[in-house]
Amino acid sequence: MVQARELSAPRRRAARTGAGRRYVPRWRVLAVFLLPALLLYSVFIVYPLVSALDYSFFEWRGIRQVGFAGFDNYRDLLGIYPYDEQLWRAFAHNALFFAGTMLIQTTVGLLFALLLFRYGRGKRFLQGAFTTPYLVDPLVVGYLWSLLLNPMFGPVNALLEAVGLDSWALPWLGDTRTALPIVVLVNAWQWVGFPMLLFSAALAGIPAEYHEAARVDGASAWQAFRRVTLPLLTPAIGVVSVLTFIGNFNAFGLVYAMSGSTGSPAGSTDVLGLLFYRVAFVEGGVEAIGRSSALAVLMFVFIFGVSMLATSYFRRRERKLV
Amino acid sequence: MKRRWIAGAIGVLAVALAACAPGGGASGGASDGGDKADAGKVTLSLWSWRVEDVKAYEKILATFEESHPKIHVEFKPFQATEYNNILATGLSGSGGPDVAQLRAYGGLQPLVEADQLLPLDGKVDALSGFDAKLLEGAKGHKDGKIYGVPFAYQTLQVLYNKKLFGDNGIQPPATWDEMIAAAKKLKAAGITPFAVAAGPDATWTLPIVHEIFGNARYGGTAFRDAVLGGQKKFTDPDFTASVKLVKDLEPYFPKDVVAVKIPDVQALFATGKAAMYPTGTFDLAPLLKADPSLEIGVFQVPPPPGSPETTPVTPGWADGSFGVNAKSAHQAEALELVKWMATPEFGQLYATELKQLSAVPGVTPSDPLLAEMAKNYAANGAPYTLLVDFRYGQPNGDAVFRDELQKMLAGQTGPEAAAESVQKGIEQWFKPGN
Numbered sequence: 001m002v003q004a005r006e007l008s009a010p011r012r013r014a015a016r017t018g019a020g021r022r023y024v025p026r027w028r029v030l031a032v033f034l035l036p037a038l039l040l041y042s043v044f045i046v047y048p049l050v051s052a053l054d055y056s057f058f059e060w061r062g063i064r065q066v067g068f069a070g071f072d073n074y075r076d077l078l079g080i081y082p083y084d085e086q087l088w089r090a091f092a093h094n095a096l097f098f099a100g101t102m103l104i105q106t107t108v109g110l111l112f113a114l115l116l117f118r119y120g121r122g123k124r125f126l127q128g129a130f131t132t133p134y135l136v137d138p139l140v141v142g143y144l145w146s147l148l149l150n151p152m153f154g155p156v157n158a159l160l161e162a163v164g165l166d167s168w169a170l171p172w173l174g175d176t177r178t179a180l181p182i183v184v185l186v187n188a189w190q191w192v193g194f195p196m197l198l199f200s201a202a203l204a205g206i207p208a209e210y211h212e213a214a215r216v217d218g219a220s221a222w223q224a225f226r227r228v229t230l231p232l233l234t235p236a237i238g239v240v241s242v243l244t245f246i247g248n249f250n251a252f253g254l255v256y257a258m259s260g261s262t263g264s265p266a267g268s269t270d271v272l273g274l275l276f277y278r279v280a281f282v283e284g285g286v287e288a289i290g291r292s293s294a295l296a297v298l299m300f301v302f303i304f305g306v307s308m309l310a311t312s313y314f315r316r317r318e319r320k321l322v
Numbered sequence: 323m324k325r326r327w328i329a330g331a332i333g334v335l336a337v338a339l340a341a342c343a344p345g346g347g348a349s350g351g352a353s354d355g356g357d358k359a360d361a362g363k364v365t366l367s368l369w370s371w372r373v374e375d376v377k378a379y380e381k382i383l384a385t386f387e388e389s390h391p392k393i394h395v396e397f398k399p400f401q402a403t404e405y406n407n408i409l410a411t412g413l414s415g416s417g418g419p420d421v422a423q424l425r426a427y428g429g430l431q432p433l434v435e436a437d438q439l440l441p442l443d444g445k446v447d448a449l450s451g452f453d454a455k456l457l458e459g460a461k462g463h464k465d466g467k468i469y470g471v472p473f474a475y476q477t478l479q480v481l482y483n484k485k486l487f488g489d490n491g492i493q494p495p496a497t498w499d500e501m502i503a504a505a506k507k508l509k510a511a512g513i514t515p516f517a518v519a520a521g522p523d524a525t526w527t528l529p530i531v532h533e534i535f536g537n538a539r540y541g542g543t544a545f546r547d548a549v550l551g552g553q554k555k556f557t558d559p560d561f562t563a564s565v566k567l568v569k570d571l572e573p574y575f576p577k578d579v580v581a582v583k584i585p586d587v588q589a590l591f592a593t594g595k596a597a598m599y600p601t602g603t604f605d606l607a608p609l610l611k612a613d614p615s616l617e618i619g620v621f622q623v624p625p626p627p628g629s630p631e632t633t634p635v636t637p638g639w640a641d642g643s644f645g646v647n648a649k650s651a652h653q654a655e656a657l658e659l660v661k662w663m664a665t666p667e668f669g670q671l672y673a674t675e676l677k678q679l680s681a682v683p684g685v686t687p688s689d690p691l692l693a694e695m696a697k698n699y700a701a702n703g704a705p706y707t708l709l710v711d712f713r714y715g716q717p718n719g720d721a722v723f724r725d726e727l728q729k730m731l732a733g734q735t736g737p738e739a740a741a742e743s744v745q746k747g748i749e750q751w752f753k754p755g756n
Contacts, residue, residue, distance in 0.1 A: 062432030063410045080750050082717055082725075082743070146522070151578045152586050174521060174581020176732050260522030265580040266729035278721070281407070285716035286432045 049300065056293035061286050073294035076287070083279070087295075089267060090275045093180060097271060098248040100184035101191070106240055108188070109195030110233075114225075116196075117203045127200070131193030138190065142257025145186045149173050173258060176268040183258055183269050190254070191247075195240045202236040203229070231321060238314030242307050249303050252277065272299055364655045365394045368644075369412065369419035371405035378675035385671060386662055393655050395421075406432075413438040418647050420656040424470045426459030426640045428713025433645075434462040434469055440646040441467040445657055448664035455705060456681045459640030463714045470643025471664045472681035473672060476602045477638040477699045478534045478706065481609070484617040486513060486597040494621040501624060505574040508597050515574035517587035517596035520731050524584045527601070528568070528727035529720055533637040533706050534600040535571060536564030538625035542635050542704035550711060552754025556719075556745040557738075560630060566737040567626060569730055580732045592616060603695055607677045620694055622702075636698040637706045640681060708744070715751030722747035 059069040077083050112130060116123050133141060148156050149172045157169035172182050206229065214224040252273030255263065261282050263270025276299070280292035370379070379397045387394060398419065400408050406425065410432060412418035424430050424439070433439050441462075442449065449457065449468055460470040482494065487504075490511055495501035505515035518531055540561040541548075548554035576582045576590065588605070590596035592612040599605070600623075609616060622634035644663050646656045662668055669682025677689060679696050687693045705711070712719030726740035735743075 062434075062436030062438070063414055064436035080717070081746050082722060146583075150583070150586070151581045152576065152590075171578035171581035174578050174732075176734060258522065260525065262522070262525050262725055262728070264522035264525060264728065265520075266732040266734045267725060268732075279716070283716055283718050283721050285428065285714075285718065286435050287716055288432070291716065 052293045052296045052300075055289055056297045058290055060288070060290040063289065069290060073287075073290040074298070077279075077291055077294050077298070083275075083291075086267070086270060086275055087272075090263070090270045090272045093263070093269065094249050094251065094271050096180060097184055097187070097251060098245055100181065101188050101248055102241065102244055104185065104188040105192050105244065106195050106237070109192050109240075110199050112192070112196045113199035113203060116200060127193075127197065130196055133190040134193050136190075138187075138253035139257045141186065141190050142254040145182075146173060146258050149182065174265050176266050179259065179265055179269045183255055186258065187248075187251070187254055191244070194243075195236075198236045198240055199233060202233050206232050234314065234317050234321060238311070238318070241314070242310050245310065246303055246307055249299065363392055363394055364652050365396060366420040366652060366655055366659060367396050367398055367418075368421045368423075368659070369405075369409060370397065370399045370423040371402040372423070373399040373401065375399070375676060382668065382671045382675060385667070386659065390658060390662070393658065395659060409433070410436070410438070413647055413649065416649070418649065420647055420650040420652055421644055421659050422647060423473070424460070424643050424645045426472075426642045427710055428463075428715075428718060430460065430469060430643075431463055431714060435464070438648055439469045440648045440650075440653065440657075441465075441469060442471070442646070442657075442660065443467050446471060446661050446664055448661065451683050452664070452681065453683065455638075455703065456640040458710065460643040460645070470645035471660045472640045472643045473663065474641040474676075474678045475638050475681050475699070476604055476641055477636050477679065477695045477703070478530055478537075478600075478602050479620050479622055479636055479695060479698065480534060481591070481599040481601060481606070482619050482621065483591065483594055483597050484619045486594055487619070490597075492597075494619060495624055497624045498626040505571075505598075509574060514576050514590055514596035515598060516571065517591040517599040518571075518575040518579060519582045519584045519587040520575075520579045520728050521581050521583040521586070524582070524587075525724040525728050526720075527584065528731075529708055529723050530602060530706070531600050532565065532568050532723070532727060535567045535623050535626075537637045537704055537706075538623070538629045538631035538633075538635045539564035539567060541630035542637075544630065546705055546707040546711065549707070550754065556741050556748070558741075562737050562741045563628065565727070565730070565740050568727060569737060572731060580728060588612070603679055603692065606689075606691060618691060620691055622698055631704075633702055634698075635702055635704045636695070638699050638703050639706045639710050641678075643681075712748050712752065715748070717747045717750065719744055719748045719752075 056073050057069060057071075058065045059067050059072065077087065112126075116126060148154050151157055151169075151171040151174060156172070160166070160169045170178060172178050210228050210232075211224055214228050219227065250273060251271050255269055255271050255274060256277070259265075259269040259274075261274055261278055263274050272295070276292055276295050279295060280288055368379075368383070372379070376397060376399060379399075383395045383397060406429070409419075409422055409424075413422070413433065414436075424433065446468075449471065452472060456472045456475050457468060460468055460472050462469060486508070487493070490504075490507055490513075492504045492507065493500075495504055508515045518527075520528055540558070540563070545554060545558070545560065549556065572579065576587065576596070587596065587599070588609065591599040592609055599609075606618070609618065622636055624634055625632055644660050646653060646660055650656050664682060666682055666684050669680035669685035672678065672682075673680040673685055673687045673692070677687075677692065679687060679692060679699075687696055708720040708723055723740070723744050726735060726743050729735040730737065730740050
């Protein structure tokens with residue numbers, strides 16, 4: 001809306017100075033800008049979402065609907081072995097994946113942003129370097145890291161052995177204890193540039209007077225950060241949290257590239273995206289469409305719901321700042 | 323981040339899109355095309371998941387067109403991983419294929435149950451001469467009708483490096499103990515005895531490894547029939563013992579096997595760092611492509627002590643079949659094509675051009691190794707039962723088993739618990755005696 005108001009101001013001025021242009025109602029201008037996006041959004045997001053909801057309530061035989069199923073697909077998904085176990089396991093892994101990523105990516109991202117803000121040397125280069133990984137598709141990143149971590153031919157273990165850390169040369173992606181943390185680390189590595197950029201922008205937007213005032217009042221560097229900088233970063237933290245949450249609960253490409261469709265080893269990296277992929281495509285049973293649509297709907301409802309709650313929470317915090 | 327979110331959304335919704343786009347637009351076939359210059363000539367569209375076989379099929383189909391001058395066949399391959407969805411969509415609209423390569427067993431059922439294929443019973447006479455085991459793969463599970471002409475089958479056995487065996491003074495083993503002794507000897511010489519992968523891309527090969535070492539141990543065809551009839555379950559001590567074999571053999575697999583991928587073990591075997599490769603027929607052509615000078619031998623695993631089945635077994639299954647689109651505008655011509663695909667002429671061309679085992683009766687492969695595999699299967703073949711019989715419902719038995727085997731190798735479960743999970747999984751939909 002802000003943009004719209006700014007847009008219309010010069011136009012009105014133009015009309016007043018009599019530039020000879022006919023008055024165009026505001027809604028038409030808006031429509032011209034909004035319709036293409038709305039159309040694409042409807043065709044590629046809204047329509048499939050609604051049809052997934054529709055599909056999840058029918059019984060399927062291949063691609064033939066054979067009748068209304070009510071909540072049967074949902075019941076199957078929550079009640080049939082092994083989905084009943086895999087669903088909650090995958091959900092827990094998504095939660096860990098999100099928690100781990102937030103912890104590492106946000107703190108490291110904030111640290112980088114603060115360091116770059118304070119010591120400006122090489123800022124452009126470093127900002128570019130830190131953000132490069134997220135220009136690459138998660139599938140590619142996952143594949144690269146699985147090559148690097150390969151226990152037989154991978155350079156990571158070769159390097160560890162070369163410097164005498166033989167006991168550290170573990171089968172990183174083949175051990176149920178290390179696989180998920182490694183995937184989390186790689187994910188954080190890939191996305192760390194994103195919070196860094198947002199925090200950098202937010203830091204640049206905090207007036208220098210605030211810090212000066214804090215210093216005059218005798219605040220230590222930590223107190224100034226804790227009481228002045230951090231609260232003012234709330235909007236950026238909110239955006240980072242919500243987007244990371246959405247991305248992490250929809251995670252697929254990276255995990256698929258590093259752990260295959262079964263969340264190898266022994267399901268220790270299984271996430272909801274992989275479970276969906278298996279139910280929908282890998283096993284390919286006659287009921288696949290109904291059950292996978294039901295899972296897609298559950299995922300959407302959860303992600304959408306939590307995102308709305310989180311957004312409203314952060315908005316309330318922001319309002320307190322003003 | 324936004325991109326990832328969009329990618330996630332697209333992934334989540336892919337199935338919806340795949341199912342709601344009749345005709346598939348860009349992938350439309352040429353079934354109602356027809357050659358304008360050559361009036362009366364019919365163009366058939368043939369769909370397949372074998373992108374790598376285009377040249378071979380062009381050659382094979384040219385032979386067909388010589389004897390059937392009124393028919394032109396267009397071979398259209400699609401990415402194997404996308405094929406099932408593309409085909410299901412194509413068959414539902416007007417731009418679909420006339421004849422299509424079909425998956426076998428459980429993979430065929432979604433198309434059968436959606437009435438998308440033409441039953442071939444009574445229409446292709448030569449099918450009566452086909453091996454009954456292989457025909458099962460082309461049948462509707464519920465109605466028992468035949469929906470395709472089987473084109474190939476796969477057999478499972480151990481490939482070995484002849485030179486490494488010779489260098490270490492090892493003969494193809496005649497008993498289980500001989501095989502273990504050979505493995506020990508190879509390991510002591512710094513060679514990986516068995517090229518087995520259990521990494522993220524390799525879970526589907528684990529039930530294959532189990533079949534190769536354990537089929538005789540659980541009792542082969544007799545056990546399978548007993549499970550189908552309800553007299554036995556997968557929790558049977560014989561089946562559990564067969565699962566345990568995989569764990570017992572782990573010392574002879576590559577180190578950290580749960581992190582090892584398929585290309586890794588293929589490289590190990592092709593470069594002479596691993597001596598034996600328990601795998602299917604399908605791996606022979608790629609291995610020889612990697613190193614044509616590789617001297618490969620083949621043996622059937624000797625039954626381990628305590629096996630109900632005392633002669634070595636070669637497990638196998640039908641790879642797929644060629645069927646006719648129920649909505650094809652040129653059904654008569656399409657039937658001509660699948661009829662020809664049931665003739666020895668096609669079978670021989672197929673075996674020679676593609677280095678695969680043809681399902682057409684009476685065809686002998688020209689490659690001596692393939693011929694040996696075919697002979698073993700004919701003499702004492704057995705179904706790879708979890709694939710052949712237990713992929714008709716969700717969760718499919720094979721999928722549960724692959725996860726359990728990987729868990730077992732990762733030290734997260736034992737043979738009994740793994741067998742119990744398989745039984746629990748199939749019980750969700752399988753009723754014995756049907």
